[in-house]
Amino acid sequence: MVTVTHNKLVYITYSILDARGMVVEQHDIPVGFVHGANSGILPAIESAVAGRKVGDRVEITLAPEEGYGLRDESLVFVEELDNVPPQFRRVGAEVLFENESGETKAFYVTSIEDGKLRLDGNPSLAGQSVTCLVNVMDIRDATPEEIRNGRPLDAAPGTMH
Template sequence: MSAADQTISDGKLVALTYSITDTNGAVLEQADLPVTYIHGGHTELIGGMDAAIRGKQAGDIIELQLTPEHGFGAHDPNLTFTDDLDNVPPEFRFIGAEVQMQNEAGEVRTFIVTAIADGKLTVDGNHPLAGKSLVVHIRIQEVREPTYAELTAESSGCQLPSTSLH
């Protein structure tokens, strides 16, 4: 296989591992098992990561600094709600509980219980990494032509795990 065959470009299958840290180096999210996607396909990576890894090859390591605007966005205070604990079903009365809420337009969003204090419960619909400056450490594991099955899965909307890199 030539070096060009192993260079990230549109249509190539890319397998990578990554970690996301805060600016102090604390690990916030990590993928030790390679995640794969078709470069230039349906999967959108955060913060200009597509551009940062284009032209790279297996074995390359990339570090990407992301502001909140280029990562998971600014923290939106309009997505945080507090209610009396008595108004919340018992199955949601713990930190980390996921609550599905629907707005008037019928859009559904997952909110996470972030606080319980003084008879009140707070849920937050922001991504847990919203509002944070981040450092993404990427290691390219493999670059190759995708198989027919991998191309078919990509076109049917197969995505990276929902918490990763979107």
């Protein structure tokens, strides 16, 4: 039986649940990564699937530092409602800001009270622990190029085992 080891290409599906058990993110189309090859996948997920086989399901609790990060209050702004264009005067509106180097960041309107609008650039789950439910869908040997990239070259997993 093939298991997840170094330089194996692993395909997973996963769901992320908030502290109340509500699904906040779900990937039903398999996501591939090369185990141990700096793929960009969260280290806690990579560690949790090590030694697993196709069909295994793993539940992982991620502390804020391992998942969406801690809240950064410097990413919260309060603006006079009159200074905000009408299309952004609603809770949930997304506002994109660009810095001097051309990088953009999304901020969301989180409240409107007393003629003031509050914008928050933190991820909605910042500062919270989340639970990841990970399903191992496929495992195969990675090619040398996939090992260099940390990701699969094909768009879909191979044959299920």
